[in-house]
Amino acid sequence: MTEPTQLPARAPRVHREVTSFVRRSTRMRPVHQRAWERLRHAYVVEVPQRATSTSVAPGHALDLAAVFGREAPLVVEIGPGTGESLVAMAAGRPEVDVLAFEVYLPGVARAVHRLHETGVGNVRLLQTDAVDGLTHLLGPASVTELWTFFPDPWPKVKHHKRRLVDRAFADLVAERLRPGGHWRLATDWADYAEQMRTVLDAHPDLVSAASSVDGWADRHPDRPLTRFEQRGLDAGRTVRDLHYRRR
Ligand SMILES: C[S@@+](CC[C@H](N)C(=O)[O-])C[C@H]1O[C@@H](n2cnc3c(N)ncnc32)[C@H](O)[C@@H]1O
Numbered sequence: 001m002t003e004p005t006q007l008p009a010r011a012p013r014v015h016r017e018v019t020s021f022v023r024r025s026t027r028m029r030p031v032h033q034r035a036w037e038r039l040r041h042a043y044v045v046e047v048p049q050r051a052t053s054t055s056v057a058p059g060h061a062l063d064l065a066a067v068f069g070r071e072a073p074l075v076v077e078i079g080p081g082t083g084e085s086l087v088a089m090a091a092g093r094p095e096v097d098v099l100a101f102e103v104y105l106p107g108v109a110r111a112v113h114r115l116h117e118t119g120v121g122n123v124r125l126l127q128t129d130a131v132d133g134l135t136h137l138l139g140p141a142s143v144t145e146l147w148t149f150f151p152d153p154w155p156k157v158k159h160h161k162r163r164l165v166d167r168a169f170a171d172l173v174a175e176r177l178r179p180g181g182h183w184r185l186a187t188d189w190a191d192y193a194e195q196m197r198t199v200l201d202a203h204p205d206l207v208s209a210a211s212s213v214d215g216w217a218d219r220h221p222d223r224p225l226t227r228f229e230q231r232g233l234d235a236g237r238t239v240r241d242l243h244y245r246r247r
Helices: 030-043 064-068 084-091 105-118 130-137 157-162 167-176 190-201 227-234
Strands: 074-078 097-101 123-126 143-149 177-187 206-208 240-246
Touching: 030 105, 030 123, 064 097, 074 084, 074 130, 084 097, 084 105, 084 123, 084 143, 097 130, 105 123, 130 167, 143 167, 167 177, 167 190, 177 190, 190 206, 190 240
Parallel strands: 074 097, 074 143, 097 123, 143 177
Antiparallel strands: 177 240, 206 240
């Protein structure tokens, strides 16, 4: 097996507010590093940063028509990991543009490799904190559909403050969704699923689009089974899908 290689960090390490992620290794397999070096300019959007490498400096809203080379409904994925569901779902909907925020550099590199291998052309990635990205890069009512599949569960109670889906995040998403826009979520952690439902059911600008009698949504018809989801199933956890619409 070939040794993974280490990429230099893009910015110095600084202390910042609580985030839904922690800094992880940038080590990646040579095939993904080559994809990153050779192909990132085709798929990865670089934006001005504040102090950390995953932050966004205010005042640099994206010109989406320039980013995608066309105007089309915008779908946003938050935390695609290595792009397993991202690439499959984008491939099935060539009529939309998909913008994905992922902080984990080796994940972004693997997604770039996948996009190149599959020839899927309607996806652009940012190695950016989605909270900063949604706040500074996209305008109000700009998003047609937003995907949050298996956000980091942070199972320990002392880490619950790191969970991405809370009221403040729901406020941000609701503002970015266009009226009638969809928010699709999934998690295999029962108490996080309950937390999501409590927060989103109570949100004045969101309405549940769940079709089942128990209030949980049907699985997104295009969402493939990922390695991450399989791990949850193997551990005996139940996967919950949630579906809300912007009023
Ligand atoms: C548990 S993984 C799930 C990956 C993928 N959605 C799947 O189902 O296989 C969660 C991902 O979210 C990313 N993430 C966490 N917080 C984020 C944030 N604020 N902005 C962008 N990505 C984030 C993590 O780096 C990680 O890759």
